[in-house]
Amino acid sequence: xxxxxxxxxxxxxxxxxxxxxxxxxxxxxxxxxxxxxxxxxxxxxxxxxxxxxxxxxxxxxxxxxxxxxxxxxxxxxxxxxxxxxxxxxxxxxxxxxxxxxxxxxxxxxxxxxxxxxxxxxxxxxxxxxxxxxxxxxxxxxxxxxxx
Amino acid sequence: xxxxxxxxxxxxxxxxxxxxxxxxxxxxxxxxxxxxxxxxxxxxxxxxxxxxxxxxxxxxxxxxxxxxxxxxxxxxxxxxxxxxxxxxxxxxxxxxxxxxxxxxxxxxxxxxxxxxxxx
Numbered sequence: 001x002x003x004x005x006x007x008x009x010x011x012x013x014x015x016x017x018x019x020x021x022x023x024x025x026x027x028x029x030x031x032x033x034x035x036x037x038x039x040x041x042x043x044x045x046x047x048x049x050x051x052x053x054x055x056x057x058x059x060x061x062x063x064x065x066x067x068x069x070x071x072x073x074x075x076x077x078x079x080x081x082x083x084x085x086x087x088x089x090x091x092x093x094x095x096x097x098x099x100x101x102x103x104x105x106x107x108x109x110x111x112x113x114x115x116x117x118x119x120x121x122x123x124x125x126x127x128x129x130x131x132x133x134x135x136x137x138x139x140x141x142x143x144x145x146x147x
Numbered sequence: 148x149x150x151x152x153x154x155x156x157x158x159x160x161x162x163x164x165x166x167x168x169x170x171x172x173x174x175x176x177x178x179x180x181x182x183x184x185x186x187x188x189x190x191x192x193x194x195x196x197x198x199x200x201x202x203x204x205x206x207x208x209x210x211x212x213x214x215x216x217x218x219x220x221x222x223x224x225x226x227x228x229x230x231x232x233x234x235x236x237x238x239x240x241x242x243x244x245x246x247x248x249x250x251x252x253x254x255x256x257x258x259x260x261x262x263x264x265x266x
Binding site: 024026057060063064065066067068069072073085086089091093094096100101102103104107108109110111112114134135136 | 155156157158160188191192202203205207212232233234235236237238239240
């Protein structure tokens, strides 16, 4: 599985992560499914826009993020208005690797792409993307391409 | 009562690729039970092992969040639309603990218990 980010999209996510440090930031990934999951390694999604969202976890924003259902509906509307799909979500891990946590897994659905950006001392670093397995047992890595 | 349950995009592959499923139900709980009875693979993504809805799964009747109605006991009328909308959550498994409060310094710990320190 591959997730193609335009250079602008990659930069926007990095800037958002750095700007929000030391708090986690989050947002929606909008784009198109070019080749669906059934196509194995050829499966490809293209993210052409992001919608930065407010982290609603004001009680623990350094290690948690939350997007309300109202913001999810807003992201769906924004995607539809641009004739795009809501493909998934991004969030940052301040001073922590770009690996999904157990908390991430427990709160995920399959199909969505979950992009994680590591931000160390305000410097954006590794960015990874993941999709939850059908049986919720873990994640499959999605290869990020910037093009 | 015949009601329509809207299936969010990520879960459509577990519901015959449909964007909605028609069910007969008098309450939201009945509608969701009927949905997962028809499409069993949906269950694990909507419900925890103890049978409660997952904390990030939100349900609306028409435009109203059932948390502010009667939750899963919310009654349904013929023609109602039930929507399933996730909230998105995540984060690291690290807790940030305030230590040395006199100095106001902060450090992180990878344990699930904040260290007891003298300040």
